[in-house]
Structure formats: C-alpha cells, structure tokens
Amino acid sequence: MSPSVLIVGAGPTGLVLALALLKNGVPVRIIDKLASPRVGQRGIAIQPRTLEILKILGLLNNVLQRSTAIRKLRLYEMPGATRVEKEHTFLPTVATTPDKPLPNARGLGQDRFEEILFEHLGALGCKVERGTELRNLTQDADKVSAEIVKADGGVEQCDFEFVVGSDGGHGTIRHLLGLSFLGETREAEGMVVADMYVPKGLDHDFWHIFKGPGSLGAGSAPGGQTAAGSDHVFFMFLSAEIPRLFTVMAGGPRAREFPAESRDGIIEYFYKATGRRDVEFGEMKCASWWRPNIRMVDKYGEGRVFVAGDAAHTHSPTGGQGMNSGIQDAITLAHKKLAPLSLLSTYSSERLPVIAAMLEKTTQLLNDTLKKEAAATGAAWNRGDELQMFGINYRGSVIVLDERNPQPDVLPSAYSIGKTLRAGDRAPSAPVHCASDAAVQTLLDVFSCRKHTVLVFTSAAARAVHDATKVLPDGITETVVVVSRELAFQLSDVKVLEAVDGHAQTIYQVENEPTIVVVRPDGAIGAIVLEAGGIGRYFSKILQ
Known part of the structure; x- marks a missing residue:
C-alpha cells in the first residue's frame, strides 16, 4: 500500500504520529535528514498526561520499565560549592487517585525514549529513512507533491495525501509554508548542554545545582569574586536512568569565554567556577550551545500540510513541557481517513491556545530560574500541578x-x-x-x-x-x-x-x-x- 502521509522528522513527535497513524491503518513514510538517530537526553521528563497517552498507544509498560522517578534537587552553598544548602523535592510524589492512576512524571532520556518508539514502529514494518530530506513541496485540493532527496543523492517526486513537518525549530516545512514563528530569542541567557559521565563526586540519586558568584578571574580564590565583581554562574547536573550519566547545563555571563562545547572546556569552567576538583568527569556523549528561543506559529498548517512539535513551538525546557507538547500535537493530529479535510483544520484551533498557555508557563519558570534570589530560596524549583498537563482542554473547540x-x-x-x-x-x-x-x-x-x-x-x-x-x-x-x-x-x-x-x-x-x-x-x-x-x-x- 502506498504511503498516504509523509512525516518529515523522526524525533518523538514524528515517531508518535507515525505509530498512531499506523495503528489506525494509515500507511506512512517517515524521513529524517540525519544519517543516524540523535544522541542526547534533551527532554527527559515525561509528564503524567503524556504517560496516559502512551498507555493508549501501547507504550507505557516499556517506558515504565526503562525510566526512573524524578529525583530530588540538591542546591549547593556558593561560594565553596561543597555544603548542601537546601534539598528540594522538584516534583513531590503524588498519591494515585481513582481518576488519576498515573500522577507522577518519569525521567527518560529522549534518545532512549526514541529507541522504544523505533522498536514499536519496526514491529509494524515501518523504518525511518535516514539521510533523506524534503527539498520542496507543492499542493492542490487533492494531494501534496514532495521533492525528496535521498541519502545517495537521488531525487524522488512523490505524491501524498498529507505531509507533516516534525522537523524541529529550524525545519524546512514551516519555511516552505511561510508560517510566522512569533516570539523572541534570548542570546544573553545561553548555556552549554552536554551529556557526560561523572564517575565520582556527585551522588547519582540526586540532581545537583550550583548557582551563585563564581571564580573565573585570574588569581581569585575558588568560589570567590573577581576584581570586576560577581560572575554569576549556573551549573545543573541532571542524573539519567543510566548509571553515572548526567546532563550538564552550564551558563553564566562568561560561559562563552570557555570552549564550552568541548569536554575540557566544560570541565575547566566548572572547576574555576566552583573549585570542586573532587568531581571527576568521564566520557562526553554530546554537547551543544543552547539559548532560549521562545516562539510559536500563528497556525499549525496550510491545506494538506501541517507542522507539529518543535516545528510549531520552541521554548525553555523549564517545566518539562516541550517533548510532551509535541507528543500531544501528534496524537491530536492523527486521523483515520474517514473525516473530511475540514476536520484537520481544527488541529490549529485546538492546539494553539494550549501552546500559548504552555509558553507563558515555561517562560515564567525560566525567568524565575535565572533569578539568583529565587534559586537561593528554592522558589524557582517549585512545580505546580498544572505541569502534570491534566488540565489541558479543548472546551472551545467547534467539534466538541x-x-x-x-x-x-x-x-x-x-x-x-x-x-x-x-x-x-x-x-x-x-x-x-x-x-x-x-x-x-x-x-x-x-x-x-x-x-x-x-x-x-x-x-x-x-x-x-x-x-x-x-x-x-x-x-x-x-x-x-x-x-x-x-x-x-x-x-x-x-x-x-x-x-x-x-x-x-x-x-x-x-x-x-x-x-x-x-x-x-x-x-x-x-x-x-x-x-x-x-x-x-x-x-x-x-x-x-
């Protein structure tokens, strides 16, 4: 059977959409321009509402088996960075209730979550076409014509009933459709994000935060202040479900002065900022420079072409809503080829208010996280019930x-x-x-x-x-x-x-x-x- 839906981008959003469509008997083709799957934790929190959706999709048992509970935070006194000033429950354990049997988020690296999705898609005979990208598309009332460049350089012209771009914040499809991507980019608040093994010095059963004046000037004592004044630094170590693996987030006004995307640069920055040379670093799996890019589309598609996930909205990782929102985009968009095209137009009207509310919440959390006084009191790390995502609703939808x-x-x-x-x-x-x-x-x-x-x-x-x-x-x-x-x-x-x-x-x-x-x-x-x-x-x- 010829694929009726082309999915561009094989992150969690595209993979969940492919799985939902296949389970509905809709043949799909999924392509990704990367030659191999992405490496890295990235979105690690799977929220309770998303767990319910994964149960509906038949993925929950695998996720529960491979994930961990969300761990407590340790905030260290600065300068010095050795004494635990506060121990904070990032997400308190919530008792199950009859209406919410899955009330607690789980921690699972995005690359390991994608492995589960690959396994389930493989069982349905679907594989991601790697090193393959969409170059152009046109559409009419009945179909979408796509120009696809394959890994060997060959070019295909293929027709599909629908095309979905789940190809990230820099993806092709949003640009081809000319969709607005409204918002802001905060260059000054950038940080390096890396997955690294830390075999010694940090308890793997906790997340660790070092935040305060650092020691980055020549001749200054560890944890003190430079002659120029306070160098505000930020380090966060999020322990993964894999022993001794942490996601390291490192920021501050002078973070760019160090070769921060190299293993040695991250280590040097940490040692100079904290003086904690008892912390030993092992292999670095991946690293990249990240800065808050807070944006969303003005609509989710045009005609027979749609966007979902990061292609439709990018935001701060604070609050753990990003990957979860993309998954919920995907399950909302899935169709059974029984409804008219007009039904899919309600995808925009249902999801846009949800994403606007999510951006507001995660941006406020980011602002609180970057405030020194909020971090010192632990206020920045409080997460309300709303982030469980149980309240997401479509009450204003024309189709309910x-x-x-x-x-x-x-x-x-x-x-x-x-x-x-x-x-x-x-x-x-x-x-x-x-x-x-x-x-x-x-x-x-x-x-x-x-x-x-x-x-x-x-x-x-x-x-x-x-x-x-x-x-x-x-x-x-x-x-x-x-x-x-x-x-x-x-x-x-x-x-x-x-x-x-x-x-x-x-x-x-x-x-x-x-x-x-x-x-x-x-x-x-x-x-x-x-x-x-x-x-x-x-x-x-x-x-x-």
Whole structure:
C-alpha cells in the first residue's frame, strides 16, 4: 500500500504520529535528514498526561520499565560549592487517585525514549529513512507533491495525501509554508548542554545545582569574586536512568569565554567556577550551545500540510513541557481517513491556545530560574500541578459537543481544570472490573487510539446507543457500558464494565439522567450527551 502521509522528522513527535497513524491503518513514510538517530537526553521528563497517552498507544509498560522517578534537587552553598544548602523535592510524589492512576512524571532520556518508539514502529514494518530530506513541496485540493532527496543523492517526486513537518525549530516545512514563528530569542541567557559521565563526586540519586558568584578571574580564590565583581554562574547536573550519566547545563555571563562545547572546556569552567576538583568527569556523549528561543506559529498548517512539535513551538525546557507538547500535537493530529479535510483544520484551533498557555508557563519558570534570589530560596524549583498537563482542554473547540452543560464555560487558560467535567476535557480514568477481560482494571485500559470509546452510564440506554453507532463507519467506535456491581447486564458486541465502588459515576458526575460520554482517540472527551440521538449529532461534526 502506498504511503498516504509523509512525516518529515523522526524525533518523538514524528515517531508518535507515525505509530498512531499506523495503528489506525494509515500507511506512512517517515524521513529524517540525519544519517543516524540523535544522541542526547534533551527532554527527559515525561509528564503524567503524556504517560496516559502512551498507555493508549501501547507504550507505557516499556517506558515504565526503562525510566526512573524524578529525583530530588540538591542546591549547593556558593561560594565553596561543597555544603548542601537546601534539598528540594522538584516534583513531590503524588498519591494515585481513582481518576488519576498515573500522577507522577518519569525521567527518560529522549534518545532512549526514541529507541522504544523505533522498536514499536519496526514491529509494524515501518523504518525511518535516514539521510533523506524534503527539498520542496507543492499542493492542490487533492494531494501534496514532495521533492525528496535521498541519502545517495537521488531525487524522488512523490505524491501524498498529507505531509507533516516534525522537523524541529529550524525545519524546512514551516519555511516552505511561510508560517510566522512569533516570539523572541534570548542570546544573553545561553548555556552549554552536554551529556557526560561523572564517575565520582556527585551522588547519582540526586540532581545537583550550583548557582551563585563564581571564580573565573585570574588569581581569585575558588568560589570567590573577581576584581570586576560577581560572575554569576549556573551549573545543573541532571542524573539519567543510566548509571553515572548526567546532563550538564552550564551558563553564566562568561560561559562563552570557555570552549564550552568541548569536554575540557566544560570541565575547566566548572572547576574555576566552583573549585570542586573532587568531581571527576568521564566520557562526553554530546554537547551543544543552547539559548532560549521562545516562539510559536500563528497556525499549525496550510491545506494538506501541517507542522507539529518543535516545528510549531520552541521554548525553555523549564517545566518539562516541550517533548510532551509535541507528543500531544501528534496524537491530536492523527486521523483515520474517514473525516473530511475540514476536520484537520481544527488541529490549529485546538492546539494553539494550549501552546500559548504552555509558553507563558515555561517562560515564567525560566525567568524565575535565572533569578539568583529565587534559586537561593528554592522558589524557582517549585512545580505546580498544572505541569502534570491534566488540565489541558479543548472546551472551545467547534467539534466538541456538550449537551449536559450547553452553556459555555471559559477557564482561565487551556491548561486549567474546572470543577465541572465538560466536553473537551481530559477523559479521566476510574477503576473498573471486566468479567470477560482480567487485564481491564481502569478506564485507561479501555480507551483506544484506534477508535472513539462510547461510555454509556445507564444500561437502559445501551441498546439505543449501540444501534446509533451501527450506522457509523465500521471500526470508528466501541460501545462500553459502565454499570454498578449490583446491576447485571449483557448485550452482544458491547463491553460491560462494573464500576468499582461507584467511582466511575462519581468522576463522570453521573446523576439521575442517562449519560453518554464519547472519548476521542486522543483521550479527550469529544461529547457528553443525554440520549442516543446525541451520538449522531456529535459525529456529524467530524464526519461530514
């Protein structure tokens, strides 16, 4: 079968999109201009909401097996850099609740996360074409024509139904489309980021921060001040899930004076700034110069061509939202070739408010991190519940339908959690029991990236709902009836779940009236309706 979607860029966003499309029976081709996979930790925090999406995609077990908990921070007293001034819980461990069985972020290097994605794509017969890049494209109402340069220098002209650029902040597709990339670049706040082994001197069970006046002038004592005044330095060591491997972030006004992208330059900068010569450095796997580039597109695509991930938004790594936002771009964009092109246009309207809110939050965290007084008190390292990403919502989307609460309910941002569950919100989990499938223990085990899950909380409405779904295209829905333990119920071709201790009804705020909740393949609530006819009204929004 000829690929119908070309994905340009094989980072986490492109790989997740490829996996979601393949699971929906959509053939893809994925290319990347690099000859080999990227090396480096980069985005290491996988947030709770992203973990739920990875479960829906079938990746969660691999991620949990290879990742670690997010570690505590040690902030060192400066000058001197030997005494731990504060020990701070970067992300406090959160107890599981019936609606949030995965409330804690996990740490996993981006290159190791990509390995998991490569394995799952390989099992579906999909491989990344390396050393291959998009040179140009044109499109009309029916197709996109792409000019592709292969690793051997050969040039192909290929047609696709859609093209997606997940090719990073300097990617080709955004430029070819002429999309705006609004924002700012902060050259003065640059730093070197490197993955290095540190075999001695730093406890691998912690993250370490050295921040304060450094010792970079000739003749000054370690940890003191130069004749010119205070040289503010910043070092952060983030321990990886691989023993003794750290991501080293090194910044400060004079960081560029050292050969900071070389192993020796980083070591020299650290020793002069802190005086901590007991810290021994091993192999450096990779290094690059980074500066805050805080930008986002004005729209996510044009016609049949889209952008996602860093091609659509770049920002500070503070808050650990970047890779997670790209993954959520990808799962939102995935389609099953059953909807009209107009449905894909809602990708922009749904994701732009989310990314704008994310940029605001991560930029504020960056500003706090760079403030000396905030670092000294630990205030810069506090991370609120919003960064778990449970509150990301599409309440304002034109393709969601809420007949239980039809009046608009505007939240402070697209990252906010409201008291009332509405269409467009994250579909919460709940503990359930399934007599026919022991593996089903929560609603997250039922949600699927391949279809809409129609939750029916009143057994009396189940047959009418099931009949309403039968007129839809094959494979687009699965009907699931959620009943209390004392209500035995059976219906052919319908999965029946028993709600444990009534949590599902409580979480979904089910009262006396029949309640039907349609959960989209991306794990968001597409519709809340009160009778079977609402099924047709919802799907008319996305299928016509």
